[in-house]
Amino acid sequence: MAVYTEVSDEDVRSFVAQYPLGEVVSCKGIAEGVENSNFLLVTESGPFILTLYEKRVDPADLPFFLGLMEHLAANGVTCPQPVRARDGEALRTLCGRPAVLVTFLKGMWPRRILPEHCAGLGAGLASLHLAGAGFPLKRRNALSVQGWRPLFEASAPRADEVKPGLRDALAAELDHLERSWPADLPAGVIHADLFPDNVFFRDGKLSGLIDFYFACDDLLAYDVAICLNAWCFEPDGSFNITKARLLLANYARTRPLSAAELAALPLLARGSAIRFLLTRLYDWLNTPAGAMVRRKDPLEYLHKLRFHQQVRTVAEYGLDPASLGL
Numbered sequence: 001m002a003v004y005t006e007v008s009d010e011d012v013r014s015f016v017a018q019y020p021l022g023e024v025v026s027c028k029g030i031a032e033g034v035e036n037s038n039f040l041l042v043t044e045s046g047p048f049i050l051t052l053y054e055k056r057v058d059p060a061d062l063p064f065f066l067g068l069m070e071h072l073a074a075n076g077v078t079c080p081q082p083v084r085a086r087d088g089e090a091l092r093t094l095c096g097r098p099a100v101l102v103t104f105l106k107g108m109w110p111r112r113i114l115p116e117h118c119a120g121l122g123a124g125l126a127s128l129h130l131a132g133a134g135f136p137l138k139r140r141n142a143l144s145v146q147g148w149r150p151l152f153e154a155s156a157p158r159a160d161e162v163k164p165g166l167r168d169a170l171a172a173e174l175d176h177l178e179r180s181w182p183a184d185l186p187a188g189v190i191h192a193d194l195f196p197d198n199v200f201f202r203d204g205k206l207s208g209l210i211d212f213y214f215a216c217d218d219l220l221a222y223d224v225a226i227c228l229n230a231w232c233f234e235p236d237g238s239f240n241i242t243k244a245r246l247l248l249a250n251y252a253r254t255r256p257l258s259a260a261e262l263a264a265l266p267l268l269a270r271g272s273a274i275r276f277l278l279t280r281l282y283d284w285l286n287t288p289a290g291a292m293v294r295r296k297d298p299l300e301y302l303h304k305l306r307f308h309q310q311v312r313t314v315a316e317y318g319l320d321p322a323s324l325g326l
């Protein structure tokens, strides 16, 4: 359960009193997520999500995240909307943390990923990228290639406690990525954490996206690579080429991928693997003992990294560039 900050009933009541939402009916910590403290808050006006922003969220970035959710909704993406209190402000403080109420999105994230989820995801991701165009605020990706070495150095002395040899393997991969990371691919607003638990479906169709708290400006194809990693590997570690093909082909139908983006995908997938490996490794070694959170396995992403290190062309992701007219 991701609840780092405990909130008393009295704190919740006085927080909700700032909104025109009636009395609090219930408030429960949500047993999912790892980054922020989330509560399902029911008031006389209905259900909402109360989020208290924790360690990785810089309060200075909150106007970007909240503004982006409004911009995307205005451009056809179903996502939570910040709720404004009586003074017109959405961003507030609760128990010493920045806190926001957002609307509750109906739907369920897929516990077992089917090929049709990957098809819906591909189209949804491309629509998100198109809808992000024109958003006036900017946010650099603090967890892109320049951010990986400091993160590595923070865990390096203890990395081999998790797996012998991990420190050297990460150092070598970082050297490679820093030398080869592409700079001139199409860029725009990316979600940057579009894992299955952030994508809701109803009756098999994508119904909405949540958790925009890593969103930033970066290479659009990097977001595709993040999804390849998060959606197209089976629980036994094997890569599912059918899911990858559906993801890529349905993405490209809404936003065509250039030959340069396709050629860069194996490298971008390696970068995406090391990014999640490094944050998971840091959390593995540093999560406070009492925190109600289930840490995620860093080695899952070492396995994914090893897979992409062997990939030479996008054909190994199930896509024939000729099928896209390239």
Ligand SMILES: Nc1ncnc2c1ncn2[C@@H]1O[C@H](COP(=O)(O)OP(=O)(O)O)[C@@H](O)[C@H]1O
Residues within 6 Å of the ligand: 002, 030, 032, 033, 034, 035, 036, 037, 038, 049, 080, 102, 103, 104, 105, 106, 109, 197, 198, 210, 211, 213
């Ligand atoms: N707007 C929302 N509507 C419905 N459920 C939500 C909403 N926001 C979060 N949740 C629920 O809370 C869980 C954790 O939220 P998430 O934003 O992923 O947390 P974290 O910021 O810790 O990554 C989600 O998996 C989902 O079940």
Ligand SMILES: N[C@@H](CCOP(=O)(O)O)C(=O)O
Residues within 6 Å of the ligand: 032, 033, 034, 035, 036, 193, 195, 197, 198, 211, 276, 279, 280, 296
């Ligand atoms: N998706 C990241 C961690 C953040 O996940 P969330 O569930 O809190 O959105 C990972 O898997 O490492």
